[in-house]
Amino acid sequence: MNELAQAFKMALALILTGDSDLLEIVWLTMQVSISAVAVASLAALPLGGALALFSFPGRRTLIILLNSLMGLPPVVVGLLVYLLLSRQGPLGEWGLLFTPTAMVIAQCILVFPIVAALTRQVVEDLWGEYGEQLRSLGASRLRSVATLLLEGRFALSTVVLAGFGRAIAEVGAVLIVGGNIAHLTRVMTTAIALETSRGELSLALGLGILLIGLSVSVNGAAYLLREYSGWRHG
């Protein structure tokens, strides 16, 4: 228990001193994870919506596959992206390995199936409620997807947050493709892993507390925003 108290003290001290190294890490963490979630959602929301409304051969298989990919192991994704981006890899020329961009790519792959699979479920449920009316009004399937994505914005904001949670919490993928290089690719989770391995348990735990605080702030802000617009739009 002593360790925990020590960790809280450490976390508090880190925040109060406004340590520039720490701020850099927090900033990069947010940058990487928010970019990954934004890019993944931009593709996954329409795709999940389309998967809900269009029927085609292999649809069921695709849904099962997408659902299973929600549990994709980050280390494996990290390894795959590493192989793609390494000097000898097919995308080696881009020179992206050990850059924040590589970390964004890896997190994107982790977040995409979560957002797509959950969006599919949300939109399919909405279609059950709105489908007949939209068809009666003459809405095409494509237009219906757009309408239902807008209609499901509150539920879908939770879906996107689930993706964000996945991105900001994972360590395996960013460690492999980022390399945890100080001032370049070090993020909260990789820093925690490093401090733990160095035996700096209090510092590691302090960073952990900050990370949780970060996650809570983002979710809290999203929740308030939703409450506000829910109150406005019923």
Place this chain on the structure above:
Amino acid sequence: MAELGLTNRKGQGPVDPDAPPAKAGQETGPGGILPLELDAVSYEVEGRRLVDGISLRLNPGRRTVLLGHNGAGKSITLRLCHGLLKPTSGEVRWLGPLGRNAREHQAMVFQRPVLLRRSALANITYALGLKGIPAAKRTGLAMEALGRVGLESLARTPARVLSGGEQQRLALARAWALDPEVLFLDEPTASLDPAAARKVEETIQGFHQAGMTIVLTTHDMAEARRLADDVYFIHQGKLWEQSGAAGFFRNPRTREARAFLSGELPL
């Protein structure tokens, strides 16, 4: 069938002098999509025959009520007419000259209004957009439709926070804005309290007076009496009677219809 003959709506019934004039372009009958003919239409789900060989003909200008118990198959019949369901066998045919584009000239109002999470006005402009009405004209048409059902003061209110009766009238306004020749209504008052139901009925009557052909389902005999020109009595997926409303309520020909009218529970 004699009573269901092609009737010119203008020559039909007393015209309420206070009723607003028919909308321009609403002229139907000889030039529209009606009549609608169902030819031995059946609908099955997993081997269960929910609609069984229904043949009927809907003529312009009439208020037709599909009457029957819950689960009798009248809502499915309505959806088959509107084209939301495809018959397992039999044919649904629009016989009027515009019959090929029948979809554009009909609208449907559901038992529980399906409204989008946006303002009342935006719900209507959305539907107008789907119909291909230019953006510049949508707001004007939508406001006119809201006025038609007495909701213009609530135009900016989110649709989902309106009361049940207001929501249903908004759904009616949306249907009105689409300027359909035929309006299908599936138990439009079933989830409303009597006062709200009365307003909805009045709105439907107003639409009819303005020239719209009305087809609605109900299990409520009193409502059928108030609204029907023609009654189709549906029981266990089959059409048992079709006649003028007065004749049906005075002198039902089948035992099933008599049982329904006397309030017996279905077997």
